[in-house]
Amino acid sequence: MTSASPGRPRSTGLGGTGLGGTGADGGGAVEIVEYTDPACPWAWGSEPAFRHLRALTAGRARWRRVFGILFDDGDDPAPDPAAETAWYSRYIADIARHTRAPYAHRLRWVAATSRPASLAAKAAERQGAIAAERVLRRLRETTFVLGTPGDTAERVLDALAGLDGVDVGRLGAELGEPSVVAAVRRDHAEARDPIPEAYAFRAPGPHGTGVKETDDGVRYALPTLVFSGPGGRVAAPGWRSMAEYTAALRTVAPGHLWQAALIGPEEALAEYRSLTGPDLSLLTGRTNPPSTAVRVETAGGPLWLHPDEATTHPALAASSGLKSPRS
Known part of the structure; x- marks a missing residue:
C-alpha cells in the first residue's frame, strides 16, 4: 500500500448517499471510497473483506461507492464470442484460486457491458444502504454463481425480481432517470482520474499495480479503496488483506482502535x-x-x-x- 499523503483528501464534489455512517475521528472525518464494478471478479473476491470492513467502520466513517464500468457499451465486440467466454471463464477461475470466491460451473457469456448493472446499483442507493448492498450482491452472484451476467436492463431486473427489501419496480423505473445516468457517468470519469497514491502503488502478487490502462487512458485497478482522514490518505488497490485495510485506517485515523x-x-x-x-x-x-x-x-x-x-x-x-x- 502507498504511504499516506500529508495533504487533505481531494474533493470530488460528487456527494452521494454514502453507504455507511458519517462520523468524525480526532481532527476530521474518515472517508472510504470504493472503486468497483458489478462484473469485476477481483471485487467479488474482495466482498468478505469489504463486509468486515464496513462492519468495523459502521457509524465512524463515510463509505462512498464509485462504479468504474469495467465493460462499456462502446467496447468492440469480440470476433469470436465463444473463445472469449472460454478465456474469461479460465481467467475468473484463476482469480478464484487467489480469493477462494465461488465461481460458476459454466460462464454463459462475457458481459457486453456492466453499465446496466452499475445503473441499477446506483439507483438502489436511493432506497438506502440495505437495498444498495442486496442489489449489488445479487448482481455479482448472477455473474459469478450462475454465469449469466446482467448486461441488459431486462437481465438485471430479472435477476433482481422479488429481492427482499428492494422496490424493484421503482428501481426499474429509475434506471434511465437522468440523475442516475449522470451519477454513473460521473463515476466513470472519477474512476479514470486516479490519485497519485494509486499511480505509486506497487505490491507483489497478481494484483500489484494501482492503475490499469484503458483505450482512453487509465483507471483505478478494480477494486480500489481510498482511505482519507486526519492522518492523510492511503490507496489500497486490488485484492488486499484485512491487515492491510486496518493498517490504512490506523494511518488515516491514528490513535483510534479499529476492531470488529x-x-x-x-x-x-x-x-x-x-x-x-x-x-x-x-x-x-x-x-x-x-x-x-x-x-x-x-x-x-x-x-x-x-x-x-x-x-x-x-x-x-x-x-x-x-x-x-x-x-
Whole structure:
C-alpha cells in the first residue's frame, strides 16, 4: 500500500448517499471510497473483506461507492464470442484460486457491458444502504454463481425480481432517470482520474499495480479503496488483506482502535442473506453455516443462502445442486 499523503483528501464534489455512517475521528472525518464494478471478479473476491470492513467502520466513517464500468457499451465486440467466454471463464477461475470466491460451473457469456448493472446499483442507493448492498450482491452472484451476467436492463431486473427489501419496480423505473445516468457517468470519469497514491502503488502478487490502462487512458485497478482522514490518505488497490485495510485506517485515523467483533453464523446469515466460505471465515471465525442455510453448489465451493433469500434467488431455478436445508 502507498504511504499516506500529508495533504487533505481531494474533493470530488460528487456527494452521494454514502453507504455507511458519517462520523468524525480526532481532527476530521474518515472517508472510504470504493472503486468497483458489478462484473469485476477481483471485487467479488474482495466482498468478505469489504463486509468486515464496513462492519468495523459502521457509524465512524463515510463509505462512498464509485462504479468504474469495467465493460462499456462502446467496447468492440469480440470476433469470436465463444473463445472469449472460454478465456474469461479460465481467467475468473484463476482469480478464484487467489480469493477462494465461488465461481460458476459454466460462464454463459462475457458481459457486453456492466453499465446496466452499475445503473441499477446506483439507483438502489436511493432506497438506502440495505437495498444498495442486496442489489449489488445479487448482481455479482448472477455473474459469478450462475454465469449469466446482467448486461441488459431486462437481465438485471430479472435477476433482481422479488429481492427482499428492494422496490424493484421503482428501481426499474429509475434506471434511465437522468440523475442516475449522470451519477454513473460521473463515476466513470472519477474512476479514470486516479490519485497519485494509486499511480505509486506497487505490491507483489497478481494484483500489484494501482492503475490499469484503458483505450482512453487509465483507471483505478478494480477494486480500489481510498482511505482519507486526519492522518492523510492511503490507496489500497486490488485484492488486499484485512491487515492491510486496518493498517490504512490506523494511518488515516491514528490513535483510534479499529476492531470488529466476530458474529455468529446465524446472525451473519440473517444480516447478509448470502454467504461464501470466505464470508463465514472472516465474519464469524467459523467454517460451518447455520443448519437452516440453503446450499448452492458452484465450481469454487458453496454459496449459502438465507431461506427467505432462496425463495427468490435465480439459483433456485438455475442450479440443480440446490439443497435445503444443508446436510
